[in-house]
Amino acid sequence: MGDMSATTFNAVGISGSPGARSKSRALLERALVALSDRGATATLIDLAALPADALLGRRRADAVDSALGSVSRATIIVASTPVYRATYSGLLKVFFDLLPLNGLVGKTAIAIATGGSSAHQLVIDHGLRPLFASVGAVTTPTGVYGTDSAFENGVPHESLVARLDAAVAEAITLSERIHAPTDSSSTTFVES
Numbered sequence: 001m002g003d004m005s006a007t008t009f010n011a012v013g014i015s016g017s018p019g020a021r022s023k024s025r026a027l028l029e030r031a032l033v034a035l036s037d038r039g040a041t042a043t044l045i046d047l048a049a050l051p052a053d054a055l056l057g058r059r060r061a062d063a064v065d066s067a068l069g070s071v072s073r074a075t076i077i078v079a080s081t082p083v084y085r086a087t088y089s090g091l092l093k094v095f096f097d098l099l100p101l102n103g104l105v106g107k108t109a110i111a112i113a114t115g116g117s118s119a120h121q122l123v124i125d126h127g128l129r130p131l132f133a134s135v136g137a138v139t140t141p142t143g144v145y146g147t148d149s150a151f152e153n154g155v156p157h158e159s160l161v162a163r164l165d166a167a168v169a170e171a172i173t174l175s176e177r178i179h180a181p182t183d184s185s186s187t188t189f190v191e192s
């Protein structure tokens with residue numbers, strides 16, 4: 001198995017919050033720092049800073065094309081979103097709508113969301129996992145959901161950070177397996 005911590009790999013974070021002091025983005029930034037500590041080249045795409053009409057597909061814009069290019073070159077994708085109306089934000093949705101069919105095949109994904117309460121924590125399993133699967137990404141078993149009360153002055157509680165660290169470790173392991181060269185000599189056949 002390849003040791004990704006010894007090589008450079010690309011991680012891209014996609015922030016789907018329009019908020020200037022975003023909690024979901026704070027979690028995303030921590031995940032990117034953890035990935036970069038493990039040897040990743042980490043890039044953050046702030047969807048709120050991209051031109052809205054290009055995000056809606058009404059025109060092309062270099063900034064949006066460049067964001068899509070970063071995603072296509074990445075091996076690990078981390079997406080963060082606030083819960084809006086029980087699911088991920090429209091901002092995140094319109095960006096995913098611009099991805100080509102099977103655009104995230106071969107990539108590993110981490111799902112992060114924050115919400116006002118735990119009522120909509122299934123956004124991870126019923127919203128973000130299917131969203132990633134629709135474009136071919138494999139999501140980590142651990143998803144990260146935080147309520148607003150799990151932050152103090154914008155800083156997430158330790159338990160939330162521990163989940164983030166677990167998700168990052170899983171993403172690296174999964175990505176290593178996906179990108180490991182196949183060794184046909186080690187294939188074993190069992191006769192029945």
Ligand SMILES: Cc1cc2nc3c(=O)[nH]c(=O)nc-3n(C[C@H](O)[C@H](O)[C@H](O)COP(=O)(O)O)c2cc1C
Pocket residue numbers: 017018019021022023024025081082083084085086087114115116117118119120147148
């Ligand atoms: C338009 C809007 C809709 C929201 N809908 C929900 C919701 O359905 N469920 C929920 O738990 N929180 C909801 N919230 C609260 C946000 O999800 C929550 O404050 C979140 O942590 C904000 O993330 P951010 O700081 O990254 O923008 C909503 C907030 C807004 C502004």
